[in-house]
Amino acid sequence: SQQGEEDPQALSIQEGENATMNCSYKTSINNLQWYRQNSGRGLVHLILIRSNEREKHSGRLRVTLDTSKKSSSLLITASRAADTASYFCATDADKAAGNKLTFGGGTRVLVKP
Amino acid sequence: SQTIHQWPATLVQPVGSPLSLECTVEGTSNPNLYWYRQAAGRGLQLLFYSVGIGQISSEVPQNLSASRPQDRQFILSSKKLLLSDSGFYLCAWRGYYTGELFFGEGSRLTVL
Numbered sequence: 001s002q003q004g005e006e007d008p009q010a011l012s013i014q015e016g017e018n019a020t021m022n023c024s025y026k027t028s029i030n031n032l033q034w035y036r037q038n039s040g041r042g043l044v045h046l047i048l049i050r051s052n053e054r055e056k057h058s059g060r061l062r063v064t065l066d067t068s069k070k071s072s073s074l075l076i077t078a079s080r081a082a083d084t085a086s087y088f089c090a091t092d093a094d095k096a097a098g099n100k101l102t103f104g105g106g107t108r109v110l111v112k113p
Numbered sequence: 114s115q116t117i118h119q120w121p122a123t124l125v126q127p128v129g130s131p132l133s134l135e136c137t138v139e140g141t142s143n144p145n146l147y148w149y150r151q152a153a154g155r156g157l158q159l160l161f162y163s164v165g166i167g168q169i170s171s172e173v174p175q176n177l178s179a180s181r182p183q184d185r186q187f188i189l190s191s192k193k194l195l196l197s198d199s200g201f202y203l204c205a206w207r208g209y210y211t212g213e214l215f216f217g218e219g220s221r222l223t224v225l
Contacts, residue, residue, distance in 0.1 A: 033213060042203055042216035043157075088156060092212060100172075101207075101214055103149075105156035 006089055010108045019076040021107040023089030024069075032065055032072050033090045033101065043088065046074075081113045115140035119204050119217035126224055132177075132191040134220045136204030139185065144206035146187040147214065148179055151201040163187060199224045 007022045023032070031050045035043040049056045049065045049072065056063045062075040076083055086108045090101040116139045126132060138144055145164050149157040159172045161179035169179050176195050180188045187204055201221050205214040 031212060035214075040201075040219075040221075042218045043205075043214070045213040045215070048211070048213055090214075100147075100159055100162060102159065103157040108154075 006087070006104045006107045008107060009105065010110070012110045012112065013079055015079060015081055015111055015113050017079055019079050019083070019109055019111070021074050021087055021109070023072045023074070023104055025072075025089075025091045025104075026070065027091075027093060029067075029091045029093055031092045032063075033092065034061075034063060034072075034074050035088045035090060035103075037086045037088065037106070039085075046087075076109075079109075079111045081111050083109060084111045085109060115206070115215065117204060117206055117215055117217040119202075119220050121220060122218065124220060124222045126194050126222065128196060128224055129193045132189070132194050132198070132222070134189040134202055134204075134222075136187040136189075136217055137185055138187075138206045141185070141206065143184060144209075146181065147205045147207070148187065148189050149203045149205065151203060151219075153200075157203065161189070194222075194224045196224050198222065 005024050013019050029051055031048050033048045034046045036046050037043045047058045047061055047063050049063050060077045065072045086106045088103050088106045090103045092101055119136050147162045148160040150160050151157050161171055163169050163181045166181055166184055177191050201219050203219045204217045207214055
């Protein structure tokens with residue numbers, strides 16, 4: 001079953017604009033991770049935020065986590081055409097769940113030049 | 114540095130034929146290994162994971178099986194493929210300290 005659900009499913013913006021996507025999950029987590037996937041390629045890890053953190057930055061990426069609402073958001077600032085990709089959140093449940101990451105359905109982002 | 118290799122990259126197989134997808138990891142020892150499947154335009158479904166040689170956990174009852182004959186080798190197999198087995202198969206290993214997944218480039222399987 002999918003733990004994380006991304007919203008929106010697809011997003012189209014102009015270069016230079018910000019892109020925001022959200023992820024909701026159902027059970028308690030150790031951490032939440034965001035990945036990027038270019039078409040037909042493997043996923044690449046972007047950022048990890050632990051359950052005791054509320055916000056994290058990496059370059060043009062900003063991730064927030066609200067454990068009370070079981071939700072996270074990924075913000076890409078000053079988007080570029082090269083940011084066109086699918087973005088997935090993945091939740092890392094406690095070790096009793098077997099060290100597994102559960103992925104959501106992803107948000108397809110199109111950045112138009 | 115660590116690398117992960119998957120092969121073949123693309124595979125077209127008839128229904129009822131066998132399957133073997135291979136994944137190897139270099140530069141790390143005793144990794145946790147994972148097989149995911151991705152349907153077109155969808156998210157990732159965890160199929161199998163392994164925490165050590167010969168230790169396989171199955172997530173979804175299906176037509177597939179996995180084996181880990183060596184520490185850094187993970188194999189996905191089927192004796193008889195179904196049309197529904199078509200998809201993009203991704204192998205990944207997990208960093209012990211960072212907790213992130215490192216993915217291979219995937220194997221695209223089309224069953225006709």
